[in-house]
Amino acid sequence: MFRTFRWIVKRDLVLALRRRSDIFTTLFFFIIVVSLFPLGIGPEMETLRLIAPGVVWVAALLASMLALERLFATDYADGTLEQMMLTPQPLFLLVLGKVVAHWLVTGLPLVVMAPVLGLQYDLSFDALRVLVLTLLLGTPVLSLIGAIGAALTLGLRGGGVLVSLLVLPLYIPVLIFGAGAVEAHASGLGGAGHLYLLGAISVLALFFAPLATAAALRVSME
């Protein structure tokens, strides 16, 4: 069972590497959106420090939305998705494999880039560390919850917009606790509580989202 999971992750990573432009679109979108704010607001260090976590997190939400459509759409179009549903492997496991690969390609680069971008906002080393930690815990949730939306809107016309409407409201808790942790840390309250909650959300999403996505895929395929 674990072997199948590994194969799926590997397959999706190989596919992503052969279509590198897709990876870079998400990453550059994130970089540009985050960089636009300091330019628009001006070099007011106090303000920038204040808005930094929120801006980085909203940009991460939007960037991960961008990549969602591709999660199942290409597999749906060439028929490999229906083949996956007809294999003796549990569908949620295949879904989990695809989501993990998707996160490695679209989520992880954001986590890696975030501290560099955070420098533009004059964040302290400590605050940057907390920011990266929240992204590390939170971006997998974005991929996991997003997968449910992507599966539900599969094959629909204008699915991209619909995904945003479905999924963005579900991202709100992640946004609140993600951005909140950095703010709480900066104000001296300590972000531990927020991080624990974010971790709990991650674990819940890791368990339930693949099951929900698998069910959504079965509905969409009919």
Place this chain on the structure above:
Amino acid sequence: MSPIAAANNDSSIKLEIRNLACVRDDRVLFDALELTLESGEVLLIEGRNGSGKTTLLRTVCGLLAPSEGDVLWSGEPIRKLAEEYTRDLLYIGHKPGIKEDLSGVENLRIASVLDGVELDEQTAWEALERMGLAGHEDLPTKVLSQGQKRRVALARLLVSRARLWVLDEPFTALDKTAVGFLQSIIQKHVENGGMVMLTTHQEVSLTQGEVRRLHLGRKGG
């Protein structure tokens, strides 16, 4: 392969279709369909375009839920069997089911792993070569012709251990040699006790075993 061949000859395994009906967009494609397919049988589904051939095949695979009736595999409804049924099933539909960015070998190997059989690279190369793709095994399939892509998809038949093959227009885009070869694979599968359900506009000639026919589309045509 011998235990599998032995299991294939188990005559208790059969596909039964009970009172099956399918309605798409308020149009009855077929109803009250009764059918039993046993080991060593080929079922050829005929009918005009739009008569519900593909719908029937997809319903048999469990991709579509029937409006009424049941599909049973050795006496159990396929919805209940789920993964136990899909282990015995191989479906090749209109969509090739291969990734254009992956090579033939990669496509075949990943498909096999998903089917529950890990295939070493050597076997995958051999299967593709037998399928007439020698020299094209490690090219990304997007550079291949329509017929060659079809062959990559059909190469799964050579490495599959499924008892029931469900093939939707398997002969499209294939040249004469490939059609002949595919017929011989189907023949061999049936001789080993497998079952095949297919739609095609070509004649399937099998020397042994029985080719049964089902004509769809008496409604509205």
